[in-house]
Amino acid sequence: xxxxxxxxxxxxxxxxxxxxxxxxxxxxxxxxxxxxxxxxxxxxxxxxxxxxxxxxxxxxxxxxxxxxxxxxxxxxxxxxxxxxxxxxxxxxxxxxxxxxxx
Amino acid sequence: xxxxxxxxxxxxxxxxxxxxxxxxxxxxxxxxxxxxxxxxxxxxxxxxxxxxxxxxxxxxxxxxxxxxxxxxxxxxxxxxxxxxxxxxxxxxxxxxxxxxxxxxxxxxxxxxxxxxxxxxxxxxxxxxxxxxxxxxxxxxxxxxxxxxxxxxxxxxxxxxxxxxxxxxxxxxxxxxxxxxxxxxxxxxxxxxxxxxxxxxxxxxxxxxxxxxxxxxxxxxxxxxxxxxxxxxxxxxxxxxxxxxxxxxxxxxxxxxxxxxx
Numbered sequence: 185x186x187x188x189x190x191x192x193x194x195x196x197x198x199x200x201x202x203x204x205x206x207x208x209x210x211x212x213x214x215x216x217x218x219x220x221x222x223x224x225x226x227x228x229x230x231x232x233x234x235x236x237x238x239x240x241x242x243x244x245x246x247x248x249x250x251x252x253x254x255x256x257x258x259x260x261x262x263x264x265x266x267x268x269x270x271x272x273x274x275x276x277x278x279x280x281x282x283x284x285x286x
Numbered sequence: 287x288x289x290x291x292x293x294x295x296x297x298x299x300x301x302x303x304x305x306x307x308x309x310x311x312x313x314x315x316x317x318x319x320x321x322x323x324x325x326x327x328x329x330x331x332x333x334x335x336x337x338x339x340x341x342x343x344x345x346x347x348x349x350x351x352x353x354x355x356x357x358x359x360x361x362x363x364x365x366x367x368x369x370x371x372x373x374x375x376x377x378x379x380x381x382x383x384x385x386x387x388x389x390x391x392x393x394x395x396x397x398x399x400x401x402x403x404x405x406x407x408x409x410x411x412x413x414x415x416x417x418x419x420x421x422x423x424x425x426x427x428x429x430x431x432x433x434x435x436x437x438x439x440x441x442x443x444x445x446x447x448x449x450x451x452x453x454x455x456x457x458x459x460x461x462x463x464x465x466x467x468x469x470x471x472x473x474x475x476x477x478x479x480x481x482x483x484x485x486x487x488x489x490x491x492x493x494x495x496x497x498x499x500x501x502x503x504x505x506x507x508x509x510x511x512x513x514x515x516x517x518x519x520x521x522x523x524x525x526x527x528x529x530x531x532x533x534x535x536x537x538x539x540x541x542x543x544x545x546x547x
Contacts, residue, residue, distance in 0.1 A: 185325045185333075185346065189356040193346065194336035196364045202392040204374020205381055209388065216507055223473045223504050225376035226464045228369050229401055229457060230474035231481035231497025237454040239485050249451045256455025260462045266301040270308065273455030277448030 246286035252277030293414035298406065302419045305398055306426035308452050309340070311444050313430025316343055318441035323351040327435060334431035338393060338424055342366045345490065365491035372498070373400045380404075380412045394420025398453075401460035469504055476500035 213221065237253040239245055256273030264272070313334065320330045325347060333343055342363035349359035374381075374395055380403050381391040394417075403416035434441045444450060464470045477500030484496035 185320075185329050185350055186356060187329070189346075189360050190329060190333055190336065193342065193360045193363055194333075196360075197337055197339055197342065197367045197370070198392060200364070200367050201370045201374055201395040202389065204371040204376075205378045205388040205392050205395070206374075208375050208378020209385075219507055220501055220504065221372070221376050223470055224372050224498055224501055225400065225404065226461065226470050227473050227477035227497050227500040228372060228494055229397065229461055230465075231477040231494045231500070232369075232397060233454045233457050233461070234478035234497075235481050235485050235493055236457075237451075238482060241490065242485055242487075245450075248448070249454075252448050252451030253455045253458065256451070257458045260455070260459035265297075266456070266459050267304045269459040270304050270452045270456045274308075274448035274452040277451035278446060279448075281446065281448070 248277040248280035248285045251280055251285075293410045294418050295411060295414070298402075298411075298415050298418060302402065302415075302422045305402070305419065305456060306422040308449055308456070309398070309423050310426040310430035310433075311447065311449050312340060312453075313427040314434030314437065314441050315444045316340065316347075317431040317434025317436075318438055319344070319434075320347045321435045321438055323347050325350075330435050331428075331432060334428050337363075338427060339363075339367055339370075339396065340427070341490075362489065362491070365489070368491060369397075369494055370395055373397075376400070377403060377416070380408065380416055382413075391417070391420070394424050396420070396423065397457060398423055398460075401457050405460040405463050469508060472503040472505065473500045476503040 233253070237245070237250050252273040252275075255276045256269045259272050260266075260269045316334070317330060320333070320343075321327070325333075333346075337343055345366060346359045346363045349362060350356060374392065377395070377400050378388070381395070382388045399416055399420040402419040403412045406412040406415045461474070465474055477497035480499050481493045481497040484493040488496065
């Protein structure tokens with residue numbers, strides 16, 4: 185790892201973050217487009233949840249993690265407080281691993 | 287820097303602290319891993335301060351450790367962060383109404399701060415939630431990084447605490463208010479399936495972007511005024527329950543399932 189590499193990564197990441205925010209300030213989006221932008225954010229976040237739950241890179245992450253996310257997700261759907269959701273998910277995955285589930 | 291912390295809701299603070307605790311643990315594991323990989327302490331601290339993107343930071347260190355080129359590592363990490371652009375587009379009005387706020391707010395735009403703000407009613411509450419979550423997580427990530435770097439091999443694997451399950455579950459919980467809309471549920475389901483299929487053939491970062499194709503399942507714009515109740519759009523103050531964001535201020539048990547608030 186070198187300084188030029190780090191500064192390229194930091195600068196590039198920052199510009200990606202700023203670009204979206206800046207665009208938002210410049211254009212007035214019609215309601216239809218606004219809906220797609222909003223649904224697009226949901227699509228990206230759900231895709232992130234799905235891949236982070238099931239995969240490590242391109243291979244299956246094992247059963248403990250998706251089981252934890254499933255328990256947390258059910259609790260969230262039934263309107264459990266956020267902290268409870270997070271703790272349930274972590275505890276489920278940790279408990280399964282403690283008894284040998286990968 | 288004037289932050290809108292007066293408008294912070296106590297329940298939002300509690301939720302953000304839970305995320306901060308989890309991210310500190312991951313930050314510690316990053317610090318320990320990067321130190322073990324031979325990255326200099328100054329670069330480790332600078333990376334967490336200046337990049338502040340967990341996935342990208344882990345990826346860079348992993349690629350370099352595995353003997354890959356630094357250019358390839360940075361390119362792969364930037365690809366992983368491309369999703370921040372559409373996130374910014376979606377959440378711009380919540381972050382700040384003017385330039386100085388956006389210039390600073392851009393640095394704490396991460397998956398969690400975006401999802402955290404979108405789960406709150408648009409307006410002052412979401413604005414305060416974004417800054418609260420962003421600054422707390424930034425602090426936790428950096429404190430965690432330094433602690434992990436100093437502790438080195440003494441840092442346990444976050445997976446033994448199930449932290450790797452806590453993050454997707456937390457994001458999912460923050461998505462629940464949005465996913466109560468049928469069109470968002472269709473889009474989300476399609477996005478998940480497409481991203482998982484893409485992950486079998488595409489490098490990290492791209493599968494999540496492929497998830498955007500889930501928009502093809504959006505269908506027509508639903509008619510009627512309830513459209514204004516979308517989580518990140520202008521909407522009625524009481525809409526969008528799902529996390530406990532709209533619970534009454536008591537600390538009592540959550541309402542029974544199916545209770546319509």
